[in-house]
Amino acid sequence: MNHIDQKIRLFHWTNQSAIFSVWDMSSSQWLKRDREVVAQSPYAPPLVLERGRGCELWDVDGRRFLDFEAGQFCMNTGHSHPSVTEAISRQATVLMQIGNRFTTPARIQLAERLAALAPDPLGVTFFCSTGSEANETALRIAKLVTGRFEVVALARGYHGRTASAYGLSSATRRMRRGAGPQMPGIVHIDTPYAYRCPFACGTCDQRCWRHSVEMIDRASSGEPAAVIVEFIQGAGGIIPVPADWAREVRRFCDERGALLIADEALTGLGRTGRWFAFEHTEVVPDIVVTSKALGGGVPAAAVITSREIAAAALAKGFVQSASHQGDPFQCAVALANLDVMETEDLPGNAERMGRRLMDGLRELTARHRLAGDARGIGLIAGLEIVDSDKDGGGETPELAAAVSVACLERGLIVGGLRPGIREGNTLRLAPPLTVSAQEIDEALTILDSALTDVAAASMAGARQ
Template identity: 35%
Template sequence: MSTNQYTLDLDRAHVFHSWSAQGSLAPLVIAGGSGTEVWDDDGTRYLDFSSQLVNVNIGHAHPKVVAAIQEQAAVLPTVAPAHANRVRGEAAARILAKAGPAFGKVFFTNGGADANENAIRMARLTTGRDKILSTYRSYHGNTGAAIVATGDWRRVPNEYARGHAHFFGPFPYRSEFWSETPEQEGERALHHLERVIVSEGAASIAALLLEGIPGTAGVIMPPPGWYAGVRALCDKYGILLIVDEVMSGFGRTGDWFAWQNPEINPERVVPDLVTFAKGVNSGYVPVGGVIISESIAAQFDDQVFPGGLTYSGHPLAAASIVASIDAMEEEGIVEHAAELGREVLGPGLHALAEQHPMIGEVRGIGVFWALDLVTDRETREPVGAATIGALKKELLARGYLPFAADNRLHVVPPCTVTAEECLRALAILDEAFTALDH
């Protein structure tokens, strides 16, 4: 029988981990999961309020999705992408039904990074331009162009791709523009963006790449007018708009896509390309893709698209997508996420902030929240790594699996989390912050 120590010994002897210095690692063992809970090989259970990497939207081991993968594996476990396959077509049709009538095709990839790679490729081929603009507070994946489009520190040692420039997106709590209101932040951020477009040479810019809501960067809610203003600038200068919904899509915001959520994009402006990945099937099988507008898809009716992947539209992944979207519809999971955010998580997190001065700001929607942790609410000085480490230790000791980034604690349970589990998690958070307060 496996134990935590056996698993750790295997891992440390043979596994090379992402984004890490390997010698000092002590990873948490995860052996199984169901719903919102996971457990290790010794039987210790945790509430998974990380959703692993903010992607287990339908919860762990959802029986309908597991059954669909098993059934497909018994019929056709793999097929080359050049062939037509029913389950692949059904997966694409279901995704397009959620994206809306402006979109005509889905190009499947292996994950979110190569989804962004291929969206960038499509934008360059369609416009005949080269440059891609993205924000400094962003993450788009760890492949050639995707990591250079990323704005955070991970870009710097990986800057091998050409044709990328960055700008500051709006962030009212930590404004780069000395704004005093969200409305002012949006106006000034749009002014800054237009200045970057002009300064970089508008005629050289193929696309503007934005996350639906910047996720890893801190669940940064777009201020009023942001989406409409970005769309207007793209139209003015002939630039395509790519929205990266890898983290924010498929229920996370209480809507199928963040760009469709009326609180985020009340004008309902529509992007040209949408990228997706792990949220579409909770990461049960690796998959991603690009949702392509009718007009861009038509560009490749006679022009060869010079891109492809062996596992594009893999049947096990496609089966998991079909089952996930069907289950989300049948069980009202997306609506449930919206309701929990509005009635339980949002109010509960704001109540925590009233009790604990370390919580400088609460941001979020649906089951997509972040607590911005500070040493002083007036200066908004971020807490350091030691404080985050101590908080994570307190949470794990109480059976809560956290997701932390920089000075933030992200509160991102599965969309299927129950109100009772949310209340239990809020109580644990209260205890952990209280321990740090003293």
């Protein structure tokens, strides 16, 4: 930080308190500096954010935004929750990190807490830091325990950017171009995606699942180590899997001796109104991965499994060994974060506010030709943007990105879609679980206006 950066120049008055903006530079100046020294992804950042509170964020120019992506699904308790920030500063002064040879009361208490939240027989936790790392851990456990190597994953799924997790992912087409050979033994099967069902069942009769079993049996030994499932597919377009389909997958795993891994990186810890998304089905997985929302902004992840599976893995030599793995800092903050979720009944609020959001989104689909389908559970909702002039409501990434930009211009951050994207047409709406009815209504009003303006602009463009 140089002396110019340190100058205190602006006051931004919010309805909560007077807040100093410490920066002497505008967004555009910061973005120029960013481009010079930070390796850019194909999608350059549109905002320079400075601070947050609950569902709200402010940029360095003092503009306010509603964060309906919850910091990419990590901030279930909202930005800068006082209890979480208090735990962060308290634990930072006591003990941050001890390597992986020791344990601490915080680590033990967090594992006990997760065992209490997860249904039986899920009672033992392996800790790590990110969703990708947790999925790698789950896969290593499954392979070791079953003595097999093949893994079944869903088309459109996303499981992370590390080697195996990336190989399992197919959220966009051609996403592994240039990545070279992937982990052998991966079989991708159909996602039960009712809105775009290629089997056109009308009333679902599990045709996609029967086709998937056919694919598994033709493309592999038919005896995989694991099937990995997002119970609500996130990056692929907010697609909840039907309970009947989940039961078929559970039966398949039991019959074939495979382990069922639930990747709850995105959906876990109250977002759907239950602690885990799989609880909306009657299915209990063998291994559950939870990450993003666990640490309340601090990277923390957990792989929860049964005593039996953990013991089998350890007996076969499984070693979990990373620099950050159940650090006292990670665990103490995660505990405070879970305390907030329980004492403020955030899963209950997610259910109530989720209903309000979904009612509003369905109302938008009834009025707007670009709003094709609204779906989700609790506070993980998707609004699929379509070109209704095309057959079957054609996928229109450009229009979807345009709606997302129009929302941003009006002060609403929605997830997933950026200008220049070539694929993906579902806006992801997932505010912190602390969201109020007023904030939900504000977001719906913004979406309404964004959809109106993008539709008008696209009609005008078509006439030219």
